[in-house]
Amino acid sequence: MGCGASTSPTPAMPDVRYDASNLATRIGSGASCDVFLGTLLPSGEQVAVKLLDKLTTNPKRRAVLAEDIEGARTEAALLKQLQDCSHIVRLVGFLEDDKKAVTVLELVSGGDxxxxxxxxxxxxxxxxxxxxxxxxxxxxxxxxxxxxxxxxxxxxxxxxxxxxxxxxxxxxxxxxxxxxxxxxxxxxxxxxxxxxxxxxxxxxxxxxxxxxxxxxxxxxxxxxxxxxxxxxxxxxxxxxxxxxxxxxxxxxxxxxxxxxxxxxxxxxxxxxxxxxxxxxxxxxxxxxxxxxxxxxxxxxx
The missing domain is CATH 1.10.510.10 (Transferase(Phosphotransferase) domain 1)
Structure with a gap:
């Protein structure tokens, strides 16, 4: 049950690909983003895809967009350092472009x-x-x-x-x-x-x-x-x-x-x-x- 938190420099995450055309099932929603059931490519592993839309027209989300983007980056960076702990969600990868910030996480399916x-x-x-x-x-x-x-x-x-x-x-x-x-x-x-x-x-x-x-x-x-x-x-x-x-x-x-x-x-x-x-x-x-x-x-x- 124990966790060994790594104190050594964290290597870069490998390239991650997911099926962006198949994000129909929303499994969660927060103040700044939505979480969808996704499929990792080419393995077919089911994952949780946390999607922050940089082009959102939602006024509440736009008001804190810059802060939320930085929060998504920080979360990914911290999760990289905590990968050895099985009681903290596993980061699969983090992707970002001009339109979105995407955090891909292990799927934990037993509810909250x-x-x-x-x-x-x-x-x-x-x-x-x-x-x-x-x-x-x-x-x-x-x-x-x-x-x-x-x-x-x-x-x-x-x-x-x-x-x-x-x-x-x-x-x-x-x-x-x-x-x-x-x-x-x-x-x-x-x-x-x-x-x-x-x-x-x-x-x-x-x-x-x-x-x-x-x-x-x-x-x-x-x-x-x-x-x-x-x-x-x-x-x-x-x-x-x-x-x-x-x-x-x-x-x-x-x-x-x-x-x-x-x-x-x-x-x-x-x-x-x-x-x-x-x-x-x-x-x-x-x-x-x-x-x-x-x-x-x-x-x-």
Whole structure:
């Protein structure tokens, strides 16, 4: 299950050809690109083809097109360095011209973790799956790479079973630690429910935060969700008190930020009574707001 992240210079990827005339089946869609089921030539291997259209007329996509193109290049470059880890999606190749940027990836066909969790997991199953997520994060962190968007939608399964291989995907927000600010990050990125307190805190963020530690906070939220089927923070105001969905969302975000910064983790005892003390202790260790006291480092994996 272990991963050996390569620290040697990464060789150039071999030329990749896929059947561009047969991309009819969309298997995913994001803010900046679409993912299609593709066929590798000449082997016939099925792959996932992530297509970013540089000529898009979608106004939302055009507004961030330059940033998304750079993100696609960065993702491919980082995936090249992580090829030895079987729990991070394998890069088959990256192609770019004036019209498009194409990332060709291994096809992981068992669905995402969010969908799988709808059936519920026994704690032993959670332990097995979560251990693989930690292996993937450890491989990233050993190379100074922060994923910055750990959530169940970005974790795929090789098959829809509890003995599946876990594969972490979507390194679009991922970044290599730089030399500035002592190798720390300052960007406000990530999905709100999974963002660490140091990212919510503007002052702390301006001084720079540890990307690996923030990934581990996100992993802690994910583990909480896997074990209980609930999020750790209460942030659901009464809908009838608001005139619009926008006002409701604004208040929900405010409540979430307050709860995260305070470390106000809510354990529903009726649910957590079935979770072992060790499982609960691990969640609590990951979700400590003080990074110095939290179990939020690569050593956990």
């Amino acid at each position: 973790l969010l969908t799988a969790m709808e059936q519920g997991y026994r704690e032993d199953d959670v332990k097995r799956l979560f251990a693989q997520i930690l292996v993937a994060l450890s491989a990233c962190h050993e190379l100074g790479i922060a994923h910055r968007d750990i959530k169940p939608e970005n974790i795929l399964l090789s098959r829809p079973r509890t003995d599946a291989r876990v594969v972490v995907v979507d390194l679009g927000f991922a970044k290599m630690r730089s030399k500035g600010l002592r190798g720390r990050f300052t960007s406000n990125l990530g999905s709100p429910m999974y963002k660490a307190p140091e990212i919510w805190d503007r002052d702390v963020r301006a001084r720079g935060y540890d990307g690996a530690a923030s990934d581990m906070w996100s992993a802690g939220v994910l583990l909480f969700l896997m074990l209980s089927g609930q999020f750790p923070f209460r942030c659901q105001p009464a809908m009838k008190a608001f005139k619009s969905a926008r006002d409701y969302a604004r208040m929900q975000r405010k409540l979430l930020r307050t709860a995260v910064l305070a470390g106000d983790v809510h354990f529903d005892e009726a649910v957590w009574a079935d979770v072992s003390p060790a499982g609960r202790a691990l969640v609590s260790s990951l979700l400590r707001t003080d990074v110095r006291k939290a179990l939020r480092g690569p050593m956990l994996a």
